[in-house]
Amino acid sequence: MRPDQERLIAIDRLYAEHWSAQRFGLINELSEQVAATCPDLRSLSHFSNGVVDFSLRPAGVAPLPGGRAGDLEIEREGRSGAQLVLSMQQFEKTLDPLLTGALMRMVVETPTGGLYCGRVKAAQHIVGVTLDGAGVPPMDEALNALITDIRVDLLSLSEEHPGGLDKPYHRLSGGERLHFTAGRQMDEPQVARLRGIWHRFLNPVDLQYAALFANWNLVCVGDAFEDPTIGVRFLNIDPATRRRKYRDTADQLRDTIAQLRNLLQPVSREPMTRLVLDVQEGAIYFHWLPNGHNGDFVCGVTLDQHQVDNAERRMRELLTELPQPIPRPRSRRQ
Template structure:
């Protein structure tokens, strides 16, 4: 197998840890094929129990700054991935109380780059790094495909639809759905505007919950958790408890943003603009409108096949929020 790039073509460089022998050949080849098909990827790092096994990196990419002279190159490239996996596992432990399954995909995006975490199976992960915001979306798509293919071909595991089912499309909403809605702004005109936006986008099919925060404090939050269409999907946690759990999760995520910024620092120092926490039963999305002002929107779906559609719907809600 060709583990190093053609010097003339730029291409890819494969960095392999001393313990990673021939048993990793199929995984290395899968990462090389994935990175080759997505030029915006800086690197893909494979980890087992958070030990770096190998990294496939763009040959033209410079090693991260601050490396000690005795560091192995694969360790230097893999260190942000290790820290990201640790952050994801801590977040996963927090999210387990929601009873929506294991955290299997995480995407964090800034203007100038970002990272994606894919769980292949228990204790085995791939972390990708991209060099621009748009490249993060392209990386996310090919990594979701790779994770699905590896689970099926290599590990004989089922399809989990990371990122949702590409065959699903956003349906037109013709009827308003009864919502549980709370607005806490003191401006009556602003409250009326917010109360008009939420029913246009929340529904029992894809986007089930949305909350708008200013100065890190919720201003408007609504959901359709009590809709009959969701009764079976949400039977494990009562609606009122679920609302409180999502508020607590957002509080914890706000507290850990500094850690996430430090993890991203070798790649980018720009503020996080988007965070996707994709579990086995749906996803939680955070989109920042103004990071300095603490303005952001949270969205939730509990239908896995609708993960991409629900985020698209959340984007529609955000566009409504930006209109004055």
């Protein structure tokens, strides 16, 4: 499953006092295989109950900054990861009312680095760090595979397909049934242009919802929730209620996203460009616009776990067609 490397990467191994290689050594073996063959990883750490168990990093690499005086090296290495696990739990609490299952995977990306937090099972997480923005996708792929191996091979649990499956990319027919709404005080030509973009990219197969925000104020939102082909996905929450919940969720996540920006500081001081919250039934994506404003972004959703990768690909295509500068409705939050 892992790509072969001509030369393995020498790694340092840091263990907490409570961690027993004799009892849990198989987790170490699988993790070391990834750390030794994925050059994009700056570190790979394992956490149970929010506490770091071990960290693996290339030999000779210094701990991440931000430790406290008197910390053991494993504690310094694991401090940011523990905060990331806590952030993931806060995100999950906010997403619970959507009834789309547990938050399995969180990916944070900047131009110069990124973070990964993946749930193996309840209270067991893998955290990855890369110091290269281009290293986020290979880190993501490697750690998704590691979590699947631990679940399936060691714990006899089912695959949850973090990151989705390699499914054929759906060709849109242009006749999708969509619900579209624009924000306040928008000019009709602006609304018409945005509506056209949303109709070209939203569909019932992969990207089923997308909302554009400017300074955290809604510019426009659309979804394919009314399409009868996905009606089975609305047995627990009807389309209108789910639509409202997603609109509210973006604002509810605002403070947690701000905390996440602070957490990124030891890894990258560049603005966050991408956040993925991958749940058991699909994913929520936040992609920030390249203008550098923290409140300008597109939030996208898929409800199909198998289409998580394809839905984000569709969302990237939508982003390339947005007008620049984006329309800005009247602010409702100063």
